[in-house]
Amino acid sequence: MASCALEGGCPSDYVAVSISILCIFLLLAKWILPYIILKVPRSKGSSFWLVAIQVIASFNLVLSIVMALNFLKFKSRHWWRSCYLWAAWVEGPLGFGLLLSCRIVQAFQLYNIFVKRHMPPMRSHILLPLILLPWLVGSAVIHMKKSLNYHCHLRIQWVIPVTCLHALYVAALVGFTRALHHIEFRFREVKDLWRGILVSTSAIGMWVIAYVLNEIHDDIAGLQVVTRFMLLFMTSILVLGFFSLSISQPLVSLMSLSKKDHQKCDTMGRALGIPDNGLVLQGEKSQVIDPNEPLDKLLQNRRFLQSFMEFADSCLAGESVHFYDEVQQLGKIPLHDPTRRIYMARHIIDTYVVAGATMEVNISHRSKQEILATLDLAQPTLFENALNELMLLMKMNLAKDYWLSTYFMKLKEEATMRTASHESEQVNGWNFSPRLSSVHCPDDPFHEEHSPNNHDLEMK
Template structure:
C-alpha cells in the first residue's frame, strides 16, 4: 500500500478513474443527445460554445487530477508530465476556473435579461476571459515561485490563497443567482441552477477537505489514497451537476420543442403557452385573396399566410415571413407579462436578428443595432421597425411573384370549394330551422317524458 500511495495504481485509484470516465461519457451523451436524437439544429453563439467549453473544462479538470495526483504509475521524466502543467494550469484556469466561469456567465446573462431586461452589455466571449484573469494571474505567480514538490504538493502557506480563489468564484455564482431568485421563469432555469449549486457546493466542500488532507499529510499512506479517491469522485459528481444546470436557454426546453410525442411544442410560442400561437383569424377564407388588399391585412388570414409562407420557403426566402409570424405571436403576450415577452423576444433575436443567426433576416444595420442594444427586451415596439422594413421588402419581391404562382392558384381553388360548401351548409341550416319551427309542442315527440310504464300503458 505504501508503494501505490506514492507511485499510484492502487485498486481504489482505478475505481475512481472508472467513475470519472463514466461521468465524461454521460457528459458527452447529454451534450450530443439534443442534436443526434431530437434533431435540434446546432445553435450559434454562446448557447453552443459555452456548452462545448464546459465539456472541455470538465475533461481538463478530471484529467489534471488523474495526472497530478499519481493515480497511474508513470515517471515524471518528461516535460509534459510536469506538475505545473497539470496541477497549476490544466486544473486551475483551464479546468475549475473555466468550468465555474461558464456558470458565472450564465448567471450574468440571466441577471441582465430578466432583471435589467436587456441583453448583457459584455459579450460572452469577452466576459469569460475577463473572469479567468485571476486564475491566470495566480497560475503565473505559482509557476514563477515554484512551490510544488515532486509529488505536486505545496506548502500550507499556499493552500489558503488557492482555497480562497475557489471560494471567490463560488460566491460570485451564488451572488448572481441570488439576484434573480425573485423572477418566476417559464422554464426551470433558476430551480435547476440552485439545485446544481447546492450539489456543487456540497461536492466542493468534500473536495476542499480532501484537498487539504492530501496536501498536508503526505507521510500517511492511507490518507493519501482515500483523499485522492474522494477528490476524483467528487469532481466527477461536480461536473455532472454543473452540466445538469440549464443554460440561459435551457437544453431541456429546447428538447421539448422537438419531441415527436409533444407536437404542441414545435414552436417557441406553444412552449410558452401563448394562446392561438399562429395568431391567425379563426374564420377560414370563403373567397380567394384579393391582390388589391394590403399585405399586412392578408397575412392576418390563416390560409393565405400558410400559402404565402410555403411559397416563400420554396423560393428560399421564407425568413421574413417566419419572422413576421413570430413577432405576431409576441404581440399576443400581455404587456405586463414581462417574463414571457422576454423569452419570446430573446428567441426571436437569437433566431432572426443576431449576426450569423440560423434564419437571419435582411434588415438595415441601424435597425439591427437598435434591437441588439435595447434597454428593454419587453418593449411593445421592439421589432416594429424591423417588421416595417421586411414588409416593404416582401411587397417589392415576394408578393408580386406570389400572385402568378401555383401556390396562389391552389389557394384560389380551395377558397372556391370552401365558399360553395359554406353556402350549402347555410342553406341546409335554414331548411332545418324551418322544419323545426313548424313542429308544435303537442306534436313534438321530444317534449314529453316517456317512462317504461307510460309506454306499456300506451301499447295496451
Template sequence: MATCAVKGGCPSDYVALSISLLSIIMLLAKATAPYLIHKIPRPKGSSFWLVAIQVFASINLLLSIVMALGFLRFRRRYWWRSCYIWAVWIEGPLGFGLLLSSRIVQAFQLYNIFVKRRLPPIRSFVLLPLVLLPWIVCATFIHVNKPLNSRCHMGTRWIIPVICLHALYVAALVGFTGAVRHIEFRFQELKELWRGILVSMCSIGIWVVSYILNEIHEDISLVQIISRFLVLLMTSVLVVAFFSISISQPLISLKSLRKKDQQEYSMMGRALGIPDSGLLAQRELMQLVDSNEPLEKLLLNRRFRHSFMEFADSCMAGESVHFYEEVQQLDKIPVSDHVRRVYMARHIIDTYITPGATMEVNISHRCRQEILSTLDLAHPNLFKNALNELMQLMKMNLANDYWLSTFFLKLKEEARIKTVDSELEQSGWNFSHRLSSVHCADDPFHQEHSPRKSSSSSRDFELQ
C-alpha cells in the same frame, strides 16, 4: 498499499476512474442529444459555445486530477506529464476556473436580461476572459515560484490562497443567482441553477477537505488513497451537477426523448403557451380575403400567411415571413407579462437579429443596432422598425411572384373546394367521403355537380 498510494493503481483508483469516465459520457450525451436526436440547428453565439466550453472545462478538470494525483502508474520523465501543466494550468484556468467562469457569465446574462430587461452590456467572448483573468495570474505566479514537489503537492502556505480563489468564484456565482431569485421563470432556470449550486457546494466542501488532506498528509498512505478517491468522485458529481440545464437555451433544454414533448415544444411560442401559435387548426372560421388589399392585412389571415411562407421558403427567402409570424406571437403576450415577453424577444433576437444568426433577416444596420442596444426587451415596439423594413422587402421581392406561383393556385383551389362544401352543408346536403359506401349506378345521388361560376376576380377568394 504503500506502493500504490505513491505510484497509483489501487483498486479504489480504478473505481474512481470508472465513475469519472461515466460522468464524461453523461456530459457528452446530454450536450449532443438535442442536435443528434431532435435535429435542432446549432445555435449561433454564446448559446452554443458557452455550453461547449463547460463540457471542455469539465473534461479538463477530471483529466487533470487523474494525471496530477497519481491515479495511474507512470513516470513523469516527459515535459507533457509535468505537474505544472496538469495540477496548475489544466486544473486551474482550463478546468475549475473555466467551468465556474462560464457559469458566472451565464448568470450575468440571466441577471441583465430578466432583471435589467436588456442585453448584457459586455459581450460574452469579452467577459469570459476578464472573469478568467485571476486564474491565469494565479497559475503564472505558481509556475514562476515552482512550489510543487515530485508528487504534485504544495505546502500549506500555497493551499490557503488557492482554496480562497475557488471559494471566491463560487461566491460570485451565488451572488448573481441570488440577484434574480424574485423572477418567476417560465422554464425553471433559476430552480435548476440553485439545485446545481447546492449540489456543487456540497461537492466542493468535501472536495476541499479531501484536497487539503491529500496535500498535507503526504506520508500517510491510507489518507492518500481515500482522499484522492474522494477528490475525483466529488469532481465527477460537480461537473454533472453544473451541467444540469443550460440557462442559455431554454427551448433546447425542454426537448426530451419523448415524441409528444418534442412536438409540444417545437416552437418558442408554443413553449410559452401563446394561444394559436404553431400549426394551423383543423377548422377555422371562414374569412373573405381580397388580394388587392395591402399585404399587411392579408398576412393576418393564417392560411394565407402559411401559404405565403411555404412559397418564401421555396425561394430561400422565408426568414422574413417567419420573423413576421413570431413577432405576431410576441404581440399576443400581455405587456404586463414581462418575463414571457423577454423570453420571446430574446428568442427572436437570437434567431433573426444577431449577426450570423441561423435565420438572420435583411434589415439596415441602424435598425439592427437599435434592437441589440435596447434598454427594454419587453417594449411593445421593439421590432416595429424592423418589421416595416421587411414588409417593404416582401412587397417588392415576394408578393408579385407569389400571385403567379403554384402555391397561390393551390390555395385558391383549396378555398374554392371548401367554399362549395360549406354551401352544400348549409343547404342541408352532406357529401362526406365516409358516407360513400354505395358506388356508381347503385348510388341514387351519383351525378356530376358543376360548380357555380364566380363573379369575382381571379384573385378574390375565401379562405378557411
C-alpha cells in the same frame, strides 16, 4: 500501500478512474443525444458554445486530477506528465476556473436580460476571458514561483489562497443567482441554477476537505489513498451534476428524450403557451383572397400567411415572413407579463437579428442597433422599425412573385373548393352542434397534427 500511495495504481485509484470515465460518458450523452435523437437545431450563439466549453472544462478537470495525483502508474516520467502542466494550468484555468466562469457568464446574461431588461453590455466571448483572468494570473504565479513539490502538491503557504480562489467563484455565482430570485421565470433557469449551486457547493465542500488533507499530509500513505479517491470521485459527481442542471437555451432544457415533450415545445411560441400560435384549424370559414388588399392585412389570414411563408421558403427568402410571424406572436403576450415578452423577444433577437443568426433578416444597421441597445426588452415597439423595413421589402419583391406562383393558385383552388363544400353543407342541413362536431373526426381540430410545413393549407 506506501508504494502505490506515492506512485499510483492502487485498487481504489482504478475504481475512481472507472467512475470518472462513466461520468464523462454520461455527460457527453446528455449533451449530444438531444441533437441526435430529437434533431434539436444547433444554435450559433453563446447558448451552444458556452455549453460546449463547459463539457471541455469538465473533461479537463477530471483528467488533470488523474494525471497530477498519480492515479495511473507510469513506469517513466515524460514532459507531458509535468506537475505544472496538469496541476497549475489544466486543473485551474482550463478546468474548474473555466467551468465556473461559463456558469457565471450564463447567470450574468440572465441577470441583464430579466432584471435589467436589456441585452448584456458585453459579448460572452469577451466577458468569459475577463472572468477567467484571475485563474490565468494565479497559474502563472504558481509556475514562476515553483510552488509545487515533487508529489505535485502545493506548498502549505499556497493552499489557502488557491482554496479561496475556488470559493470566490462559487460566491460570485451565488450572488448573481440571488439577484434573480424575484423573477417569475417561465422555465426552470433559476431553479436549476440553484440546484446546480447546491450540488456543486456540497461536492466542492467535500472536495476542498480532501484537497487540503491531500496537499498537507502527503507523508501519510493511507490518507493519501483515501483523499485521492475522494477528490476524483467528488469531481466526477460535480461535473456530471453541474452540467445536468443546465441553464442553457430554454427550449433545449425543456426537451427531454421524450417524443411527447419534443412535440409540445418545437417552437418558442408553443413553449410559452401563446394562443393561436399560427395553427390552421379545420372547419374555419373560407375567405376570398384579394391581391389588391394591403399585404399586412392579408398576412392576418393564417392560411394566406402559411401559403406565403411556404412560397418565401421555396425562394430561400423566408426569414422575413418568419420574423413577421414571431413578432405577431410576441404582440399577443399581454404587457403585464414582461417575463414571457422578454423570453420571446430574446428568442427573436437570437434567431433573426444578431450577426450570424440562423435566420438573420436584412434590416438596416440603425434598426439592428436600436434593438440590440434597447433599455427594455419588454416594450411593445421593440421590433416596429425592423418590421416596417421588412414589410416594404416583402411588398417590393416576394408579394409580386407570389401572385404568379403555383402557391397562390393552389390556395385559390382550395378556397373555391371549401366555399362550395360549405354551401353544400348548408343546403343539406348539416348540424354543426358541439355534440356532433365532437364525434365527427374530420371536424375535430385536434384530430391530426398541423405544422408550418403542411401543404394542405386552409384559408381563414
